[in-house]
Amino acid sequence: MPLIVFTILAQDGLANGLVYSLLAVSILLVFLVTRVLWVAAGDLVILSSFTLATATRGDVPGTVWITGLLALAVLIANAAKHLLHGKEDTRWGEHILAAAVSAVAVLAAIFLVPLNPPLIVNVLITLALMLPIAYALYRLAFQPTYSASPLMLLFVAVAIHYAFIGTTLLLFGPDGYRIPPYFPGRLSAFSVSISYQVLFIVFLTIVVILSLWLFFSRSILGKVLTATAVNRRGAQLVGISPMRGGVVAFVISGLMCTISGILIAPTTTLYYDSGFIISLKGFIGVVLGGMASFPLAAIGALGVGFVEAFSAFYTSTYRDVIVFGLLIPILLWRASMLGAHHDEDVH
């Protein structure tokens, strides 16, 4: 393989692989804290990249509907719970904050986006539109079932995935989206040229991973999450509500999915139903990490990016067969390392 082809493929692999690894980390976080196999993570990535793509064209993204309606639904659901069951809900502050963020995001999207603001403003609007969605999804769909079996939780996640495909198709249509690179041009050194876009992805991934690490090791909320992830029952016994952890995990995961969407928007043409496959590539990383280790999950997902890029070069028709076929030996290998003790019942 000539060096030039190699570097192009390697950069492709790196760019996609890093996005997958952000996704893998976010899926693993949700899984460890809530036991949900978050298959709709990829749909959030798609939604985020479509939102940004629409906004950069100066059109109001259809996401405003999702953000607005979900925020309303959370408020109504809580008001109903309050009135019907008289339940003392101490989280009103949180709900109102989420509703306020949603309202600001929706208004900003409607009034600012058509003025063709700088890219960074559109990115911020995208983030502000997406985060309340992740919050609302947990509150509406997963909090009422937090004690259900992992299988039920998986079904709920799949149902959300369905709803997302439908919504995205409805709001954005069946066409593919792709935006021009944020930083065009290439850096040439030693007869190798690297696009600035790839360097940007590398830089941003490092920033995200570092801030996550700081969050988990320094903040009390991060420690709450770690405690819930390591041992749910134990965390509950020392007074940590699993729902507290659940909502934080979903919001952080939503943040990472949004960033993934923003990063992947210029590198790949995406369609409304690409989310599932993207999620699955994240899952391969999660499995490589033994469904427990963040660094291994991230490295594994990075590997998926490379395998994908190189197998696309050698045998493009069998690319996906190779990528998903790889998952089976990896599963067997990881499961055999765990032995018989890790028997998480799924029924």
Place this chain on the structure above:
Amino acid sequence: MSGRLYFAFPAVVAVIALPLVLPFGWVSTLGHVGLNAIVCTGLVLLAGVAGITSFGQAAFAGLGAYTTAYLTARMGFSPFVTLPVSLLVAGAVGWVIGAITIRLSGHYLVLATLAWGLSLFYLFGSLPFLGGFNGISEIPSPSVLNADLADQRVFTMVVWACLLVVLLGCANMLRGRTGRAMRSLRFAEMAESMGVDTNQLKLRLFVIAAILASLAGWLQAHFLTVVAPSSFSVTISLDYLFMTVLGGAASLVGAVAGPFVFEFIRSGLREGIPQLLGVSGNFELLIFGIIMIVVLHRARSGVSGLVMGWLPRSVPKADPSAQPLDRRRGAASGEDFIKIENVTKMFGGFCAVKSFDATIRTGEILGLIGPNGAGKSTLFNLITGVAHPTSGRIEIRGEAVQGKPARIIAAKGVSRTFQHVHLQPDLTVLENVALGAYRRGRAGIVSSVFGLDRHEEARMMAEAQRQLDRVGLGKLSGEKASVLALGQQRLVEIARALASDPIALLLDEPAAGLRHQEREALGALLRQLKAEGMGILIVEHDMNFIMNLTDRLIVLEFGSKIAEGTPDAVRADARVIEAYLGPAE
């Protein structure tokens, strides 16, 4: 379960005749529902019975469809020849995939089914001889006596006839000896202790589900006369799963109800929404997802869960005139049946059992006591094969069994109860006890499906009833196990253990939760069993109970034996008093 099904069969027969009178549009819907119900029946076996969620059933349907499409359209074989080939190919692939992945636990298995579901789908689309993403067309449709399978009415009737046969076979299978074991698969530790090879049974269910899906694939290929990969994607597998959840995975009724409700909601949305909102758009998937979430929140057991309460329930009954099951050649009283020599169990750096020796003799009641955390339960698990010793030797009649799985040890005549009761809550008390006799029967899947196991079933049920009578619960045989009080559940466990015709009976805290009279009755039963020559090991906290009952006592503390002897000798032992009451002042 089976009784409800017999109730449902007339309805299915009526549906088979329906295509003759229904308007054409409805016939096509009915055909699709039936086709989906065949696949969903397999999913009920997997998800509802074995506790395995498969995201790959559409891929198996694809294997059946592509096999026949290739052989008939490209090679010129007759469709009648390719039916068994299609089923065999899917069955064989299912067996290979299952043998590799079925041992995976929980989430790993779910992800594995996704992985091969996707891989097979992409293979269908990329193998050149399967026609790529256009698939294979011009598949001939089989016809008999002017009835062509490509005809909508004929197709629908054939599909529902197939479904009827499939449902009958599955209901028969689940009712029998192997079926009871299958329905206990979600309680693997208990099932293994009753002598059930759980992995092998799971694999068989997996293969059956693959064959059912491939039957649907074959029917579909010859009806549509084209196959394309898009019909066998993971999205379609997800549809099947949702139908099963909607219908209720816990019963075969759900396998039929689910596809109906699914189709009803879907077509309702497709036609109703544009009329209602005056706009056409893809609201279908969105609203469908929301409905699914609501169903999962509000009615987790699906449609059949709502309907089941109304349907009559047939309860298996015992016929006392049935010929008794053959008994194992009993051991002579006073034989050293189980020998434990120098057994040590480490959990990481923690030593739970340290250099332990003991002998369990027939015709003797041996008690094992000790403070909480002394290692009693660990020892229990080591003897029964649930856990394996780090070092040392365990012999049953001179044969080393350490490291052997629980079902092998059960087969050698060791039967047990559990400290935390392990009954199958959905089965009746009688069926639970009959599970104990699993190893004493022979009937497999095939003889159950064709109803050839009636004679043996009657013998097993009679044996189960006999053991229930023995523990004083004979009247409760028709109740669901989950409605019994805890003490009664413990007695059911003892009856189940006795149904296996054991030589040694290992009881883990059998008297906990029993009232005084029940306790007396249990004591009398155990003495009688001892007189019959059974060896009994009993772990118990109730000192009165155990002191009066046992011939020999072993006291454990921190994993080591600190005393052994007659109850009186142990009661007087200084170290035992110290262990229980603390050092003397």
